[in-house]
Amino acid sequence: MAEASKKESENIKVFIRLKPLVSPEQPSNISSFGDIFLEVCRGNVAKVFQYNKILDGNATQMDVYENVASSLVDKVLKGYNGTIFAYGQSGTGKTFTIFGDNQSKGIIPNVFLHIFKQISLAKETSSYLVTVTFMEIYNEQIRDLLNNNKKKLEIRERADLGVYVKHLTGINVESIEQVYDIISNGTKNRALGATNLNQHSSRSHAIFTIYLEAKHQDGSTNIGKLNLVDLAGSERVSKSLATGDCLKEAVNINLSLSTLGKVILALIEKNAHIPYRNSKLTRLLQDSLGGTSLTSMIATISLSQANIEETVSTLKYADVAQHVKNSVKKNESNKSVLKDFEDKIKMLQEELEKLNSNPVKKKTSKVDIQLEEIENNKKMLQNQLLSLQSKILIGGENLLEKAQLQNELLHYRASKINVLDTSQKQLEETLEAKIQEKSKFERQSMSLLEQDALLDIQIEEAERKICEANEKLFKNETKYQKEISELLLKNKRLAKEQGEADFIINKTIPKAYLETIKSKIVWDEEFNKHALKDVAYCGNNMRRIDMDFARKEVKVPLKNPYKAYPKRND
Ligand SMILES: Nc1ncnc2c1ncn2[C@@H]1O[C@H](COP(=O)(O)OP(=O)(O)OP(=O)(O)O)[C@@H](O)[C@H]1O
Numbered sequence: 001m002a003e004a005s006k007k008e009s010e011n012i013k014v015f016i017r018l019k020p021l022v023s024p025e026q027p028s029n030i031s032s033f034g035d036i037f038l039e040v041c042r043g044n045v046a047k048v049f050q051y052n053k054i055l056d057g058n059a060t061q062m063d064v065y066e067n068v069a070s071s072l073v074d075k076v077l078k079g080y081n082g083t084i085f086a087y088g089q090s091g092t093g094k095t096f097t098i099f100g101d102n103q104s105k106g107i108i109p110n111v112f113l114h115i116f117k118q119i120s121l122a123k124e125t126s127s128y129l130v131t132v133t134f135m136e137i138y139n140e141q142i143r144d145l146l147n148n149n150k151k152k153l154e155i156r157e158r159a160d161l162g163v164y165v166k167h168l169t170g171i172n173v174e175s176i177e178q179v180y181d182i183i184s185n186g187t188k189n190r191a192l193g194a195t196n197l198n199q200h201s202s203r204s205h206a207i208f209t210i211y212l213e214a215k216h217q218d219g220s221t222n223i224g225k226l227n228l229v230d231l232a233g234s235e236r237v238s239k240s241l242a243t244g245d246c247l248k249e250a251v252n253i254n255l256s257l258s259t260l261g262k263v264i265l266a267l268i269e270k271n272a273h274i275p276y277r278n279s280k281l282t283r284l285l286q287d288s289l290g291g292t293s294l295t296s297m298i299a300t301i302s303l304s305q306a307n308i309e310e311t312v313s314t315l316k317y318a319d320v321a322q323h324v325k326n327s328v329k330k331n332e333s334n335k336s337v338l339k340d341f342e343d344k345i346k347m348l349q350e351e352l353e354k355l356n357s358n359p360v361k362k363k364t365s366k367v368d369i370q371l372e373e374i375e376n377n378k379k380m381l382q383n384q385l386l387s388l389q390s391k392i393l394i395g396g397e398n399l400l401e402k403a404q405l406q407n408e409l410l411h412y413r414a415s416k417i418n419v420l421d422t423s424q425k426q427l428e429e430t431l432e433a434k435i436q437e438k439s440k441f442e443r444q445s446m447s448l449l450e451q452d453a454l455l456d457i458q459i460e461e462a463e464r465k466i467c468e469a470n471e472k473l474f475k476n477e478t479k480y481q482k483e484i485s486e487l488l489l490k491n492k493r494l495a496k497e498q499g500e501a502d503f504i505i506n507k508t509i510p511k512a513y514l515e516t517i518k519s520k521i522v523w524d525e526e527f528n529k530h531a532l533k534d535v536a537y538c539g540n541n542m543r544r545i546d547m548d549f550a551r552k553e554v555k556v557p558l559k560n561p562y563k564a565y566p567k568r569n570d
Contacts, residue, residue, distance in 0.1 A: 007327045012289075013052045013296040014322040015068050016315070018303055019093045020057035025304035028311065032056055040312060049315050051322065052296075057303065061100055065110040068298055072226070073114045075294055076212055079222030079330045083229065083288035087257075087317065088300035089310040090233025097298055098208075098230040099183055108208055108228050112179045115212065122395030125217035129338040129392055130173045130210065134186040135165060137256065137280045138204035144169050145186035145206070155283055163286055170211070172391040183208075205256060205281050206230040213338040221338065223331045227288060231257065231281075256281040261317060263289050267324045292329040297321050341388050348385045352378060 016038060021027055029041040032054040039048045053067050072082040084107060086094035100106025105113075112130075119128050134145040135153070142153040146169040156166045173179055190206060207229050214222040259279035266274045267290040276286045288295045299318035301311045355378050505514065520533040 007292075007329045009325050010294060010328045012321050012324045012326065013068075014318045015053045015055060015064075015296065015298045016049075016051050016318065017055045017059065017064060017093060017097060017298055017300045018057050019091075019300060021303050025302075025306065027303055028305040028308045030301075030303055030311065038315065040308075040315065042308065042312075047312075049319055051299075051318065061097075061104045061106055061110070064097060064298070065107055065114075068296055069107050069111060070114065072294055072296060073111050074118075076210070076224035076226045077115065077118055077214065077222065079214075079224050080328065081225045081227075081287060081291075081293040081331060083227040083285060083293050083295045084298065085227075085229035085231060085285070085288075085295075086298050086300060087231050087321075088233070088314050089302060089307060092300035092302050092307075092314075094230050094233075094298075094300050097300060098206075098228055099187065108183060109176070109179060111210065111226065111228070112173070112176055115210075116176060119393050119395060120397060122214075123217065124394060124396040126395035127215050127338065127342075127392045128395070129213040129341065131170045131337070132173055132179075132182060132211070133165075133168050133170050133209045134182065134206070135168060136190055136204040136206045137284075140255070140280055142280055143189075143204075145189045146171060146182065148189045155280065163284060165284070174390060174393065203232055205232050207284060211337075213336060215336070215338050215342075221336050223336060225331075227285065227293075229285065255279060260285075260289075261320070264321050264324050268320065288326070290324060290326060292327055294328050295324075295326055338392065341392060345385060345388050345392075348381050348388070352381050352385070355381075 016032075018030070018032070030038065032038050035054055036052065037048055037050055038054055039046055041047075055064055055067065069084060072084065076082050084098075086098050088094050096106060098106050099108055115130060119126075122128075132146075136143050136145055142155065142165055143150060144153060144165075144167070151167070153165050153167055155163060157163050171178075171182060173182070186206075186208070190204060207227055209228070210226045212222075212224045212226070216222075256279040259275060259282050262275050262278070263282045274290060276282045276289075282289065287293045297318060299314050301307075301314050303311075355374050509517065517532065521530050522533050523529075524531045
């Protein structure tokens, strides 16, 4: 009988991982012995549990991988389905175990390192296709973690595919770096919340699935699938102090986990009806619980005395789960995506060949257009071909070294880009300096132009002022000319009058009298004219009677009747 049709009964394997105590946690009385036994003492009562393996607080991520996942991955590479799920109270290390953190890789990254290592050891004639999906079940709704459109996805079932999620994104993985990106992007999309027990608590059940197809030289194919399930915290609602939306979450989490418990019990009791359909989680994990899958459970527990109730509850749940028997069977599905890919590649290669061997005879403009179309088609086909070919991993290819090489290349490119960036920056700085210089020069020439314009205005103003002054000068000159000619005329007239007066005087007044009269002439400041001191000399003794003198009754002294004008201070 062919290996593919063989069915092996295999129990769910259960591993217990103890989370190391964190200060100020007080230790509970739990101790492991012989690697597989765990003794829990409460008061005077001691209970011993037995599991496949106890991984104590000192167990490293690699210890966990070697014990829980390694042999399972080897089986998946051979065409089996497998499931590893982490179950336990919130904060006990389920996410840490399945995904790990930045410092220590959890099961999923180690699975890929394992797979890539196996591919590198395989013959060149073997080809592989590794595809992943990543989803969460939150409040009984399925969400695609690799496509954050937040659409609720539906479960479907088909005879050839079994139970599957419609429209779930599948990514073909080519390198370990790609895996890290997928984990980190998907994890960011996951529903998180802070509970009393964990600041970054996963409030959903996450299912990371790896589909692995291997095709060998003899034409045989192995199609395996590995589910890695990080369940939400199993604690009782009261323990997480959940209220409101958190309470709804906690109720839904409990619904899935209690359905999981019921399914497990129903399987152990060999009931006719197994309530898989009562929750999305059990529906999707149907094949892993009592189905054909190889299933392992890792139950994470706290060693703190404060969590002893939850720890015992987890241990009991795990104890029951290990009694579930699966009928493990290698996949026989003919639905090979790898084969589809290879067929498509072949078809594309043939089309390309046809295009290459189809010479165009006559050269016309119509032919040119056709040629261009053919070239475009060729490019498109080549791209499709390359994309498909890159997804298929070939045996013997060291994807880890390739990843390392790619990493180095990336670093090299990054440093090149850095150099380019620096010189571009320098060029930009030079350009900026030139622009500054130019605008400074423009500003300067602008200010020179402005100064020039200002000078023009000042010159115009000065010219206008000169013009005005000239006009004024001209006006004044004319005025002075007029005045001078008037003065000359006046002078002439005065000279004539003087001449006439001299003539009259010389002809009428004897020379001897004239000298006497001249000596009697005085200048009267008050009346601003000449007067004669002794009027009798000229035969005129009239005197002017001043009204003021009259009013003041100033008496003109009679003893000197010739003095016509008495002095004021007399
Ligand atoms: N074995 C361990 N060794 C060291 N640190 C651990 C271990 N297990 C868990 N931790 C740390 O404890 C914290 C909680 O762990 P984690 O988030 O994995 O718990 P969880 O069980 O997934 O919780 P939840 O159900 O709330 O999501 C993390 O900081 C993690 O790094």
